[in-house]
Amino acid sequence: LPTYPFEHHRYWVDADVANNGKPSLRATLRKRHDVSTWFSTPSWQRSAAPSAPDAGAAGTTMIIGDGARLVDLLTARLAGQGEHVIDVRFGSHFQSAGAGRYVVNPGRADDWVELIAALTSNATLPDRIVHVTALGRRRGQRRVGRRDPIEALQATVATDHASVLFLAQALSGLSHPIRMTLITSGVHSVRGDAQLMPERALLHGAWRVIPRELGHVDGMAIDIDLPAPSSVGEVVLVDRLAREIRGQADDDVVAYRDGQRWVRRFEAVALAPAGVSPWRSDGVYLITGGLGGIGLSIAEHIATVAPGATLVLLGRTPMPPAHQWPALLATPTIDPALARRLAAVQRMQRSGCSVMLPAADVTDIAAITAVVADVQRSHGRITGVIHSAGILRDALIALRTPTIVSPVVDVKARGLLVVDQVLAKHPPELLVLCSSVSSIIGLPGQFDYTAANAFLDSFAAAKNEEGHTRAVVVNWNAWQEVGMAVDAIKVAVARTDTVEPTTESSVHLFDSVTDDGTTSVRTSRMSRRRNWLLAEHAVHGGDALMPGTGFVEILRSAATADDPGNGPVELRDLFFLSPFTVLPGEVRTLQVKHDRTTSSLVVFSETETMPHVTATALPAEGTAQPRVDLDAVRSRCHDRFEEFDGYSNQPFMDFGPRWGNLRRVDYGAGEALITTVMPVEFESELQALWLHPGLLDMAIGSAQAIVPGFSEAETFYVPFSDGRVLAHAPLPATAYSHVRLRDTSAADLAVFDITICDETGLGIVEIESFTMRRVPPGPSLTARRAEPHHSDPPAGESPIETALREGMLPHEGVDALDRLLAADIGPQVVATSVDLEQWIAKVDSEASGIDSGGDDASGTSAQYER
Ligand SMILES: NC(=O)c1ccc[n+]([C@@H]2O[C@H](COP(=O)([O-])OP(=O)(O)OC[C@H]3O[C@@H](n4cnc5c(N)ncnc54)[C@H](OP(=O)(O)O)[C@@H]3O)[C@@H](O)[C@H]2O)c1
Known part of the structure; x- marks a missing residue:
């Protein structure tokens, strides 16, 4: 579900050349229409530890630790192998303590920038980075007593998770190849015997996205169990970890349990239609995000197969009182989303269900306590919870606001902990968590969304191990017709491709202007849909190309903009230096800078140093008009x-x-x-x-x-x-x-x-x-004029459009949910209409810069031009 608009220029050779005429990997990511083939579950497989690297392979390793015993042992071990070790610890502010020792405040982005700057100026940029701060006891937990999971989450978000984001942001300006290893404990349930701390899964999720976006970074995440201090197991584990850190293993998710190495794979499971419905007519189901796309689809499905059930559809947006609905539904101008919700709720009621529509923020413990009390008072115990509340805020790591606050993590992770805590005394029988394939694949642009979904994955395992509630987390791919993927496209289209009618706006060349009196800069956001200047001038079958005469008029308009009479003007020494092309669906910014002191004009897009056109403008008032016979x-x-x-x-x-x-x-x-x-x-x-x-x-x-x-x-x-x-x-x-x-x-x-x-x-x-x-x-x-392969995606299609095109329909989604609940195949089930392994291979190949053939919609960070 990548919603970040990875619209970029494509400099790869064409698919049929790169791929010997075979369809691109993107083209092979096709929807499987047989729902029974959609499922897979994680499976941990024993694997040999990597062999010790050559003695000559020593380099510089930066270890970000937080005072754990294992960190000291690892530092000593690596130093003993000839590695130059840089020691980074968490503290209140950035400090260089000498001899390769640094202190950073994990939640201050600037500290990480200072750290990387210091390493750069000392010529000690690391070849390897090890992040090992989420180890052992829960963050802030004292020796005795259980830390409140919500507090533990907040502390982890503010320290460990923030440190990963800020580190990645600081690294995003480099090109130096770096292998990054994350070491945690308590994230994966390999044999069902670990004490899980799902908040640490945030790091595992986020870690997967970093190499997807930073082309020079390679990443692996290792979850360990901590051996007894001074035990043989401790010595073995330290040795194994040192090998992992210095090695070249391809595995990106690894666990060590009792010194043995495990790797995570996903095993396909064929699931027949559910024989017995998992939904009960006497059930009381709380659905967070229940009026959203997936939540409402599930609610309607329950109402159909379990008439009489109680459905509590929770969201922040209050619904109008019921007596207003008939009039609202008769209003032609009603918001279609509201109409869909009201009509769906009416259908549920008609099928005999009792529907409650509380408006509350799932992260607000007081509000959720009140909602739950109300439901329990009127309908008794809540038997099932479906956590479907979620939001998307996609952005590349380098472009994210450097803040420790993440609303995306809040809704999914904190919201779940709030519901869990409020229901602690009367836990539900069933808990369904709506996660995404992003936590497994690590999709570019989804740093915190991936983290939040990884939290859900780990939480389901932890909850099951507690034994009171059956918890199932579903890693969905895109749902068609409803939900956030559909909404994201609508937003993207609204943001990128507002169609302007051929009215007075069709003569407006500029959207905005800045002017300091000497220099003016006029800016246009240009797309084929919005600007006829591009739409009506396209290379046959290919890109829209700004006509040379378009540049001339842009220059003339900018040069005469100061003159209300729009007088005569002379443009001199006009050079067309580079073309300005725009792909279908793409939006590019074009700027024209007019320096009044030199009369110079420059038209550029990405940077002024690479202009498209340059010229000089002179007033031509009073110049005689020639005569042509x-x-x-x-x-x-x-x-x-x-x-x-x-x-x-x-x-x-x-x-x-x-x-x-x-x-x-x-x-x-x-x-x-x-x-x-x-x-x-x-x-x-x-x-x-x-x-x-x-x-x-x-x-x-x-x-x-x-x-x-x-x-x-x-x-x-x-x-x-x-x-x-x-x-x-x-x-x-x-x-x-x-x-x-x-x-x-x-x-x-x-x-x-x-x-x-x-x-x-x-x-x-x-x-x-x-x-x-x-x-x-x-x-x-003609570079872009080759006829597309018959199975290639439509030209200019963005990743989310592809994901949606190959996504599941709501009735297929609820069918899949029934099947996986009926089958009882473990706490985590991937339900995706496209092949997971192929998808991972595709994203892997893009991140490593190998185009698997003609995918022009996403790629390495080097390709993310805007
Ligand atoms: N749609 C997909 O293709 C897809 C694919 C994979 C996974 N998922 C996951 O499935 C879940 C549901 O997705 P969806 O497509 O149904 O999304 P959606 O249509 O955007 O619905 C999400 C709902 O969550 C509610 N919500 C957001 N923040 C909330 C908060 N703080 N407290 C209470 N309610 C809140 C929203 O309502 P208000 O704004 O009124 O609060 C909204 O109705 C999400 O967790 C998503 O990550 C979706």
């Missing part, structure tokens, strides 16, 4: 003529309606006269966009046939520079463009002078030394 030009251009219905006959570009303005070209010797007529529906745009890009493009580029050797089917010119563009007034709807070929002496360059005039011959726009560069039809234009 149209009759004389016509009489010279009588060699031949072509007439058009708006569009030229070229095979390279897909033009939109604003480009449909070409009427006629008359050819002479080294000169031509182009006639353009703006379609009437776009005429109004000419006043605001003096150099209307659609019109100007046709007016200056449609006479390339005057270049000797030109072939319509094979020759393609792109703009290279303009010596001078002088705009006296807006282009007229009917324009005549007198094009003169000045020079073709340089190989592959053609230079033109152009005057565009109105019907009377009055010069409106003068262009001198318009230089075009010939590009070969082929790689540069």
Whole structure:
């Protein structure tokens, strides 16, 4: 369920080349329509400890420890093997204590930045990092007594979990390869005998995401049981851990129990439809997030198969009182989400269920205590809890706000502990936790979502071991039609691709401006859907490409923005340095900077140092407009003529309606006269966009046939520079463009002078030394034009769109839930409509920079351009 918009440029060669014509791995991630094949469960398998690395392989290891005995032993062991060990401990503030010893405040992001800066300046950046602070007793637990799990969670979030985030953020600016090992105790139930501390699973979840995003980092997480001090087992374990830290094992989730090494695998389990329904008509079910997509689907399902059950659907948003529902449902403007909820609740009630809709925050213990008391008073004991409350806040590690607060972890982890605590005296028979495959795969952008789901996974095992409640955690993949994945797409679409109608907004080139009096910077968020400038000018079958004339009008608009009269302007020394392309579904920011002191203009996207276009702007007030003797030009251009219905006959570009303005070209010797007529529906745009890009493009580029050797089917010119563009007034709807070929002496360059005039011959726009560069039809234009493999995802599809397309329908999801509850195959069950192993392989290959073939939707951190 990756919702972060990993829209980036793709520099990989095409799928059919990279993959010998085989479909990409992404294309093989296809929905399995037989629900019985969707399931797998974790299975721990014995594995040999890695062999001792060569003595010569010593390097620098940074150990982040928190005073545990094992940390000292490990430090001594690694140092004894010739490793240079850097010792980092938690304290109140950053300190360099000398001799490779540092103190950091784990919850202060700046301390981690200072630490990495200090290591960089001392040339001691580690080759290996070991994080070993979540070991032994619960954080803050004294020798005697049980720490309140909620407090333990908060303490772990504020120290260990925060330290992982801030460390990863500090490392995200490096490129130095680092192998990172996380060592914890109490996270995995390997043999069912460990005392579990699910809050530590947060670290395991988060740890999985780091290598997904930081291409230079490799990560493994090890859960251990602590041997008795000074025992043989302790010596063995320290030796094994030192080997893991210095080794190259591929396993990323490992456990040590009694010195023996275990690795986690997932075993497929075929599950037939449930024979007996797991839901009881006399059951009382509390569903947190019960009015959300999955919660409501499960509630409706229970109402269908167990009519008479009590359904308590908890969410923060209060529902309108019942007496208002008929009127609300009859209102045409009702919010569709509310209508869906009200209608669903009415159906449940009609099937004989009692439905309660308390509004409360699941993390608020007082509120949940009141809700539970109310339910118990009116309906007796709560027999089942489905924890389906959750939120998404996806962002890359490097872009996350450096704060220890995580609302995502709060709702899932703290919310669960609150419910658990409130029900402690009367525990439910059944507890179902809605987790995600993200905790297993570690999806980029989901640092805290993955952590929160890993918490649920560990909690289910811990709860089962307590023995009062049957706890089952389900690692779902995306649900179609309902829920947060669907909502995330809606938000992404709203955020990225707001379609603007062809009204006055279609002449607005800029979304925002900053101006310090000397320099102005105008910014546009550009997408194909939003900007006709891109949508109507696409390389045939491929990317939208900002037309050169689009840049010219952007420069003119920026240069004249100070002038309320939008007066004449002269652009000089205009260089087209790099193209600006936009993929379907992509949004790119384009900026134009105008320095009034130097009159310089720069158009850039990512960075000003890599501009797309540069130019100088000069006022041209009072400059005389030239006269073109149209009759004389016509009489010279009588060699031949072509007439058009708006569009030229070229095979390279897909033009939109604003480009449909070409009427006629008359050819002479080294000169031509182009006639353009703006379609009437776009005429109004000419006043605001003096150099209307659609019109100007046709007016200056449609006479390339005057270049000797030109072939319509094979020759393609792109703009290279303009010596001078002088705009006296807006282009007229009917324009005549007198094009003169000045020079073709340089190989592959053609230079033109152009005057565009109105019907009377009055010069409106003068262009001198318009230089075009010939590009070969082929790689540069057609790189993205290869026909997609028949099973490849649609071009421009984001990972979440793919995930949703291959996701499960609500009726399949509840069917899967029934099957796995009826089967009783363990506390953790993966239920995913696509193959888990293939998915992991795909994400692994992307993280290691090996494109498995044509996946252009996600990849290594190096690919995350924006
Ligand atoms: N949908 C998927 O594709 C998918 C896939 C894998 C796993 N999951 C997991 O399945 C669970 C349900 O997902 P969903 O798709 O049904 O999400 P959803 O449609 O967004 O529903 C989640 C519900 O949780 C409620 N909620 C959020 N914060 C809360 C809080 N602090 N206290 C009480 N209620 C709260 C929200 O209601 P209010 O805003 O009114 O509080 C919302 O109705 C989530 O935990 C999610 O991580 C979903």
